[in-house]
Amino acid sequence: MSTGSPPTPLEAGRLEELAELLSGRRVVALSGAGCSTESGIPDYRGPTSARRSRSPVRYQEFMARPEARRRYWARSFFGWPSFAGARPNAAHRALADLEAEGVVVGVITQNVDGLHQAAGTRSFVELHGSLSRVQCMGCRADLPRDGFQELLESSNPDYRAGPGPLAPDGDADVTPEESAFRVPDCDRCGGILKPDVVFFGESVPAETLERSWRLYETGDVLLVLGSSLEVFSGRRFVLRASKEAKPLAVVNAGPTRADPVARVKIDGRLGDVIPRLAGALRVGSRV
Ligand code: NAD
Secondary structure, eight states, X not given: OOOSOOOOHHHHHHHHXXXXXXXXXXXXXXXXXXXXXXGTOOOSSSTTOOOOSSOOOBHHHHHHOHHHHHHHHXXXXXXXXXXXXXXXXXXXXXXXXXXXXXXXXXXXXXXXXXXXXXXXXXXXXXXXXXXXXXXXXXXXXXXXXXXXXXXXXXXOTXXXXXXXXXXXXXXXXXXXXXXXXXXXXXXXXXXXXXXXXXXXXXOOOHHHHHHHHHHHHTOSEEEEESOOXXXXXXXXXXXXXXXXXXXXXXXXXXXXXXXXXXXXXXXXXXXXXXXXXXXXXXXXXOX
């Protein structure tokens, strides 16, 4: 995506249109990877996103094949320091301000990076889970990802992870010597340890989906931020909004699957547009 370009007059007009649409309405935001690119976490489908050397691991493969788990955790091991070090950007902060002012009632996020919460967003659902936790697929015990990193380190003394190139979902686009990487199993039951995120080929847990719908229903308008909506999991909210004739707006750099039904679409950079939107709605934002 392009960054830093000054807004065109058309975009400025669109910003007013967007502020008018949101004004006096309860806004539920649906956010995606585009919210976090300005924090240094790449997306999958931006116009200039780097093509990945490999496609993300699928759930069935991860569960069935020890080599797939070794590959996933080796790459995650190298990517974690950069991912964990990412900080909220101006868009996350302005969105949290909009919530504090009562404009935004909550955020349904497809992101797994925790940056909305880190910025101060209080009402949110992590539709696809969080990379900050690891879960045992046997006994369902939870452990923090930071602690698991230490365990990976002590199990692999010949490997050293440090800040480096980051790929979407927090792994690293490097090819470490994966075949020798050792992945610990659950120390309670010997079960498979998996990051607490929804992999491709896996469904969103029913309870998470219920919470998402409850949050969706509290809004009078759905605001899509930084998501191509190519993944059905996020697009389902747009489909329902469209069916219910609930107003819908999009801020995204490049096309999204919601563009044909959006009342307002701003093609722009979130770190620029959301603070200006907050300003237009007279919210003091911390840029
Ligand atoms: P996507 O990659 O399909 O789409 C991101 C969109 O955001 C693109 O259209 C891109 O052009 C746009 N964009 C990028 N930077 C932007 C910016 N600064 N301002 C405005 N727009 C910007 O992402 P998605 O729709 O969220 O789907 C990806 C899936 O992968 C999600 O389900 C998510 O779970 C996962 N994912 C998460 C993260 C994360 O947690 N940060 C990162 C990558 C992927």
